[in-house]
Amino acid sequence: MTDSAPIAIFDSGIGGLTVLAALQARLPRERFVYLGDTARLPYGTKSTETVTRYTLRAAQVLSSFAPKLLVVACNTASAAALPELGRSLAVPVLGVIEPGARTAVRATRGRVGVIGTESTIASGAYPRALRALRPSLEILLQPCPLFVPLAEEGWFDHPVTREVARIYLEPLVSAGIDTLVLGCTHYPLLATAIRAVVGEGVTLVDSAQAVAEDVAVQVRSPAGAGGGEGSARILVTDAAPRFLRLARFILGDRVASLEAVDLPA
Amino acid sequence: MTDSAPIAIFDSGIGGLTVLAALQARLPRERFVYLGDTARLPYGTKSTETVTRYTLRAAQVLSSFAPKLLVVACNTASAAALPELGRSLAVPVLGVIEPGARTAVRATRGRVGVIGTESTIASGAYPRALRALRPSLEILLQPCPLFVPLAEEGWFDHPVTREVARIYLEPLVSAGIDTLVLGCTHYPLLATAIRAVVGEGVTLVDSAQAVAEDVAVQVRSPAGAGGGEGSARILVTDAAPRFLRLARFILGDRVASLEAVDLPA
Numbered sequence: 001m002t003d004s005a006p007i008a009i010f011d012s013g014i015g016g017l018t019v020l021a022a023l024q025a026r027l028p029r030e031r032f033v034y035l036g037d038t039a040r041l042p043y044g045t046k047s048t049e050t051v052t053r054y055t056l057r058a059a060q061v062l063s064s065f066a067p068k069l070l071v072v073a074c075n076t077a078s079a080a081a082l083p084e085l086g087r088s089l090a091v092p093v094l095g096v097i098e099p100g101a102r103t104a105v106r107a108t109r110g111r112v113g114v115i116g117t118e119s120t121i122a123s124g125a126y127p128r129a130l131r132a133l134r135p136s137l138e139i140l141l142q143p144c145p146l147f148v149p150l151a152e153e154g155w156f157d158h159p160v161t162r163e164v165a166r167i168y169l170e171p172l173v174s175a176g177i178d179t180l181v182l183g184c185t186h187y188p189l190l191a192t193a194i195r196a197v198v199g200e201g202v203t204l205v206d207s208a209q210a211v212a213e214d215v216a217v218q219v220r221s222p223a224g225a226g227g228g229e230g231s232a233r234i235l236v237t238d239a240a241p242r243f244l245r246l247a248r249f250i251l252g253d254r255v256a257s258l259e260a261v262d263l264p265a
Numbered sequence: 266m267t268d269s270a271p272i273a274i275f276d277s278g279i280g281g282l283t284v285l286a287a288l289q290a291r292l293p294r295e296r297f298v299y300l301g302d303t304a305r306l307p308y309g310t311k312s313t314e315t316v317t318r319y320t321l322r323a324a325q326v327l328s329s330f331a332p333k334l335l336v337v338a339c340n341t342a343s344a345a346a347l348p349e350l351g352r353s354l355a356v357p358v359l360g361v362i363e364p365g366a367r368t369a370v371r372a373t374r375g376r377v378g379v380i381g382t383e384s385t386i387a388s389g390a391y392p393r394a395l396r397a398l399r400p401s402l403e404i405l406l407q408p409c410p411l412f413v414p415l416a417e418e419g420w421f422d423h424p425v426t427r428e429v430a431r432i433y434l435e436p437l438v439s440a441g442i443d444t445l446v447l448g449c450t451h452y453p454l455l456a457t458a459i460r461a462v463v464g465e466g467v468t469l470v471d472s473a474q475a476v477a478e479d480v481a482v483q484v485r486s487p488a489g490a491g492g493g494e495g496s497a498r499i500l501v502t503d504a505a506p507r508f509l510r511l512a513r514f515i516l517g518d519r520v521a522s523l524e525a526v527d528l529p530a
Contacts, residue, residue, distance in 0.1 A: 038311070039305070039311060039315045040304070040305045045417070045505060045507055046303070046304060046503045046505050047503050047504065047505040049503075050304045050502075050503045050505075118507065119505075145414065145417070145418055146411075146414055146415070146418055148414075149410065149411055149413075149414035150411070152310070152410075153410055153411055159428075160425060160428055160429055160432070163424075163425055163428070164425055167425070237315075238311045238312050238314075238315045239312065240310060240311050240312040240315075240384075242310055242383065
């Protein structure tokens, strides 16, 4: 591992650019290489076996950049494939679930809601990570399958999005959660609509910030270090126009284009 | 081609079972083998290149069953890959767009709306097929990206689905369409919500019926023929529980399970 080696980031699609943005803000001189598996997204509705297979293939492609660290930005892939990735890769691997759980435990007074894709919620990864840190926590889980399509449609704070958020989140609000983990990289894009339903008294946990702090520790790179000018390559397995649109929404117009790559099956 | 050879049906996922259901009703003694690429769905948000590559791989897998005919039930795959499929396969190939266009032209008084995925609408395949049959038609196009996730969520006639339908379809209603092509296999599942927005005066065209008639002609098989007892195998590339749920909603509880298969990249 060298200082100038890049930090690799994997996501099922474009949502993980919220994690890249947090990392770039925290570590502006690092080089990043991001891979979004846009040809096969979403992962959140698919089985653990399929998600694990796709994630391993993507990690192999990212390994060819000789990164010093691999960040799995996708909650679904973190929940399904992190142990397997740790076994099969030489490079250190960091997921988003443990950092998110840590932030939630610091924030909560005892009752935590977790929202995510069907697959992330079904995996039980968040309750495991949360209870490992504080066994007495009360935890309420809610899959939100329509949030990713709504975010990808660009309906970030649309009346329909607020109504869907009300349907998904009102049971958690009624149960008195004080903290809500946004367990999918797309969900911070819907923060305004989510906030409108849960009210000001609930802390929203976006694991992107927590991950950025963890990465800074792991690469032993104080803010400003990294040995370079800072750069990011964004690779995708499908470069349809909607993905570039969403990338520009998250990172701004400095995203000139997305580089298309193929993955093995 | 033998009478007892199966009819193969390809779809990006589960929605194409609406086509299988229409075929089984029309040709109850035929054998069917259905392949849904649930591991890589949806196709409708992805590029023509990716959709074509996936469709060709799936068609190769289905060819191993020595079918007498391949029906591409997915509108997106039909729009993207039909010419390429015709060139690369020995078996006759039938898509859903031409039969749907034919039904629409028979029904319309001159102003046709077409709804579909982003990819299907962007391809221009429906206007081409419609104008080839009647050049003077007025055609209004509308992509409806949230309809597939809403159908897969099971919100077939949910208030949110009606509101989304209103947003997508009101411009077409205002423009005075008299016929609306449901250009995606999932959309018939939302017919009640769509009907509530467009009113009784608009004819809804579900290409599944038109395809079933075309297949009956192509296999020269009068209703009741087919040389067998009638059967259907349903293969999927990812067998997550939500896909079985949706399959049972479309075909009923006689769907005991979905068979998982792998596709090459």
